[in-house]
Amino acid sequence: MHCVEEIKNGIYWMGCNDFRTEMFEHIFPLPFGISYNSYFIDDEKTAVLDAMDKSVRDEFLEDIEYLLKGRTLDYFFLNHMEPDHAGSILALVEKYPNVKIIGQAQTFKLFEQFYRHPMPNNYVAVKEGDQIKLGKHVIQMIKAPMVHWPEVMLAYDVTDKVLFSVDAFGMFGTSGNVYADQVDFERDYMDEFRRYYVNIVGKYGPQVVNVLKKMDGLPIEVVAPVHGLVFRTPETIQLIIHKYLHWAKYVPEQNGVVIAFASIYGNTERAACVLAHKLSLQGIRNIHLYDVSKVHPSFLTAEAWKYSHLVLAAPTYNLNLYLPMENFLHDLKTLQFQNRKIAVIGCHSWASAAQKTMIEYVEKKFKNCEVLGTPLDIRSSLKDEEEGILDSMAKTIAKSIAESPDPDSLV
Numbered sequence: 001m002h003c004v005e006e007i008k009n010g011i012y013w014m015g016c017n018d019f020r021t022e023m024f025e026h027i028f029p030l031p032f033g034i035s036y037n038s039y040f041i042d043d044e045k046t047a048v049l050d051a052m053d054k055s056v057r058d059e060f061l062e063d064i065e066y067l068l069k070g071r072t073l074d075y076f077f078l079n080h081m082e083p084d085h086a087g088s089i090l091a092l093v094e095k096y097p098n099v100k101i102i103g104q105a106q107t108f109k110l111f112e113q114f115y116r117h118p119m120p121n122n123y124v125a126v127k128e129g130d131q132i133k134l135g136k137h138v139i140q141m142i143k144a145p146m147v148h149w150p151e152v153m154l155a156y157d158v159t160d161k162v163l164f165s166v167d168a169f170g171m172f173g174t175s176g177n178v179y180a181d182q183v184d185f186e187r188d189y190m191d192e193f194r195r196y197y198v199n200i201v202g203k204y205g206p207q208v209v210n211v212l213k214k215m216d217g218l219p220i221e222v223v224a225p226v227h228g229l230v231f232r233t234p235e236t237i238q239l240i241i242h243k244y245l246h247w248a249k250y251v252p253e254q255n256g257v258v259i260a261f262a263s264i265y266g267n268t269e270r271a272a273c274v275l276a277h278k279l280s281l282q283g284i285r286n287i288h289l290y291d292v293s294k295v296h297p298s299f300l301t302a303e304a305w306k307y308s309h310l311v312l313a314a315p316t317y318n319l320n321l322y323l324p325m326e327n328f329l330h331d332l333k334t335l336q337f338q339n340r341k342i343a344v345i346g347c348h349s350w351a352s353a354a355q356k357t358m359i360e361y362v363e364k365k366f367k368n369c370e371v372l373g374t375p376l377d378i379r380s381s382l383k384d385e386e387e388g389i390l391d392s393m394a395k396t397i398a399k400s401i402a403e404s405p406d407p408d409s410l411v
C-alpha cells in the first residue's frame with residue numbers, strides 16, 4: 001500500500017497519520033492525532049526531504065520504495081534532527097546505503113548524539129544559500145535556527161517555488177485531505193494550527209520573524225510543512241503568514257477576554273463567572289472561561305496568544321499559588337508571552353499568596369505586560385456588598401478593550 005500524491009511537477013507528498021500517540025513530545029495531548037509529512041522529488045537524481053517518526057517507519061519506507069520504482073535514493077535532506085522527523089533515518093540508510101545525507105555540520109553532530117552511528121561517507125555539509133541540483137529541480141537551503149531547533153534548515157525548490165518549511169506552518173491534528181484549500185481550514189484546523197505554533201515555536205518569535213522576512217523575498221507557490229496540511233493557494237498562504245506575523249510579534253489576533261480560573265471549593269470560580277457576565281453586559285464579545293485544573297495548559301497558552309486580554313483568578317494553596325495556575329503561568333513565561341493587559345483575582349482564607357504570585361508573573365516574569373485595574377483578593381468568598389469590585393473590574397477591562405488598537409494595525 002502507499003499514500004502519496006504529486007503536489008508539483010515531480011514533487012510528491014508522502015503522509016502518515018498517527019492516531020496512536022497520546023501526547024506529542026509526551027506533553028501535548030493529541031485529541032485529533034498528529035500527522036507526519038515527508039517529500040519525494042523524482043528527477044535525474046532522486047531525493048527525500050525529511051523522514052518520519054519511527055512509529056510510521058514501515059509506511060514511510062514503503063512509500064519511498066513505491067515512488068522510486070526500482071531506482072535508488074540519491075539524496076536525503078536532513079532538515080531537522082528531531083526524532084519525529086529523523087527516527088526512520090537509520091532504516092533509510094540501511095536500505096539505501098549510498099544515499100547522500102544533506103545537512104549542516106551541526107545537524108550531523110546531533111545525528112551522532114542521538115543515533116550513535118556516524119556515517120561520514122554519507123554526509124554532504126551545506127550552509128545558508130547552498131544549492132543542490134537534482135536535475136530540473138534545484139534545492140536552495142535556508143537556515144531557520146530555533147524554528148524549532150538550532151539546526152533547522154528549510155529547503156526551497158527554486159524551480160517550482162515550493163518551500164519545504166519543516167516545523168514552520170505545521171499543526172497538531174490529522175486530515176483526510178492533503179491541502180488546506182480542500183477543508184475549511186480556519187473553522188476546523190486553525191485552533192490546532194495555533195496550538196502547535198504557540199507551544200512548539202511560540203518562544204522563538206524573533207527567529208520566526210526572521211524566517212518570514214526571508215520568505216518575503218521569495219516567490220512561493222506551495223508551503224509544505226512536516227506536520228499537517230499543505231498550502232498551495234495564495235489565500236491559504238497569505239492566511240498562515242498573516243497569523244504567523246501576529247503570533248511571532250506577540251500581537252493578539254482579536255480583542256476578547258480569556259478568563260483562566262482555578263478553584264478548590266467554587267468561590268473563585270463563581271467570581272470568575274460573575275465577572276464574565278458583567279463583561280458581557282458591558283458589550284464585550286469573545287469572553288472565554290477556562291478551568292485551568294481541567295484544560296491542558298497547551299490549549300490555554302494558545303487562547304492567551306489569540307486574545308487581547310487575560311484574567312487570572314486562583315486561590316492560595318499551602319502558602320503558594322494553586323499549582324495548575326502556577327503551571328499555566330510558568331508555561332506562558334517560558335514561551336515568552338508578552339504585550340498583554342491582565343486582571344488578577346486571588347482568593348484565600350487565612351494567609352494570602354496567590355494574588356501576589358500572579359502579580360509577580362505579570363509584572364516581573366512576563367514581558368511588556370501590566371496588571372489591569374486594582375487586583376482583587378477575595379477572603380474565602382465574595383460577599384454581595386463587595387460585588388461592586390467586580391463591576392469596576394469589568395468596566396476597567398471594557399475600557400481597556402475599547403482603547404485597544406486594531407490588532408491588525410500592529411503587524
Ligand SMILES: Cc1cc2nc3c(=O)[nH]c(=O)nc-3n(C[C@H](O)[C@H](O)[C@H](O)COP(=O)(O)O)c2cc1C
Nearest residue numbers: 263264265266267268317318319348349350351380
Ligand atoms: C490544601 C489546602 C491548602 C490551603 N492553603 C491555604 C493557605 O496557605 N492560605 C490560605 O489563606 N488559604 C489556604 N487554603 C484555603 C483556600 O485558599 C481558601 O479557602 C480559598 O478561599 C478557596 O477558594 P475556592 O473556593 O475558590 O476554592 C487552602 C486550602 C486547601 C484545601
